[in-house]
Amino acid sequence: MEVHHHPHVEKKGFKEYFFEFLMIFLAVTLGFIAENLRESQVQKDTAGKYVESFYEDLKTDTSRMKDFIDFDDAKLAALNNVNNCFDTVSKNFQSTSCLLELMKISAFNRVFKMTDRTLNQLSNAGGFKLLKKEDADSILAYENSFDAFQDFQATVFQEAQDKVRTTFDQLINFSANVQMFKPNGNRIDLNFDSKDVTKPLLHDAALLNKYFNELLLYYRVTYNHRARLSELKDYQTRLINYFKNKYDYN
Numbered sequence: 140m141e142v143h144h145h146p147h148v149e150k151k152g153f154k155e156y157f158f159e160f161l162m163i164f165l166a167v168t169l170g171f172i173a174e175n176l177r178e179s180q181v182q183k184d185t186a187g188k189y190v191e192s193f194y195e196d197l198k199t200d201t202s203r204m205k206d207f208i209d210f211d212d213a214k215l216a217a218l219n220n221v222n223n224c225f226d227t228v229s230k231n232f233q234s235t236s237c238l239l240e241l242m243k244i245s246a247f248n249r250v251f252k253m254t255d256r257t258l259n260q261l262s263n264a265g266g267f268k269l270l271k272k273e274d275a276d277s278i279l280a281y282e283n284s285f286d287a288f289q290d291f292q293a294t295v296f297q298e299a300q301d302k303v304r305t306t307f308d309q310l311i312n313f314s315a316n317v318q319m320f321k322p323n324g325n326r327i328d329l330n331f332d333s334k335d336v337t338k339p340l341l342h343d344a345a346l347l348n349k350y351f352n353e354l355l356l357y358y359r360v361t362y363n364h365r366a367r368l369s370e371l372k373d374y375q376t377r378l379i380n381y382f383k384n385k386y387d388y389n
Contacts, residue, residue, distance in 0.1 A: 168270065188362060196256060200254050207251045220237060247300070296363075303353045
């Protein structure tokens with residue numbers, strides 16, 4: 140009977156098992172560390188893109204702000220004559236020429252809306268948690284400040300203009316009112332060229348008094364709106380300088 144001899148296999152010692160375990164452990168650990176470093180770098184790059192994008196939004200809004208401030212300045216220059224115009228019209232219902240500019244300047248508001256593309260991305264994608272605390276706090280503080288300004292525009296500012304327009308519609312002649320609306324392509328422009336536009340139903344002294352009171356309120360509210368625009372622009376400029384100096388932006 141043939142006897143088969145199995146080759147002798149030397150058993151591994153504890154040190155060899157420990158060394159293999161150590162190699163596997165180090166490989167897994169290093170891989171885990173490398174992945175964390177890679178993810179951390181990706182988050183850092185993403186945060187940097189968010190901050191730079193917000194910085195560009197601020198620059199865009201600051202450049203747009205001048206047009207809105209100039210628009211309010213033109214309103215205030217005209218509304219500054221509201222007292223004199225009331226005195227003139229009250230003494231002579233036929234002297235309505237001073238009403239022309241007041242009617243024109245109070246016909247509508249221009250509300251400022253910020254460029255919110257980056258803020259929407261930060262909110263929707265949870266991007267704020269990627270930012271440095273001081274950067275996130277600065278952006279959130281600005282957003283809160285703008286929200287308060289936007290509430291003012293949507294309520295106090297718009298309501299003052301609505302009151303002026305509503306009373307104006309009661310005060311003005313229909314024939315004059317018709318002449319104010321001039322079709323222009325797909326839109327309608329306000330036309331103040333006709334002298335008849337400044338011939339409202341001035342025989343109603345109470346209604347005329349109400350109209351001028353609302354114009355005076357609108358003057359004050361517009362003054363407040365202009366001041367808030369200026370404050371917001373200063374805020375934007377401070378934030379631009381903050382990010383520019385911190386990250387060496389252009």
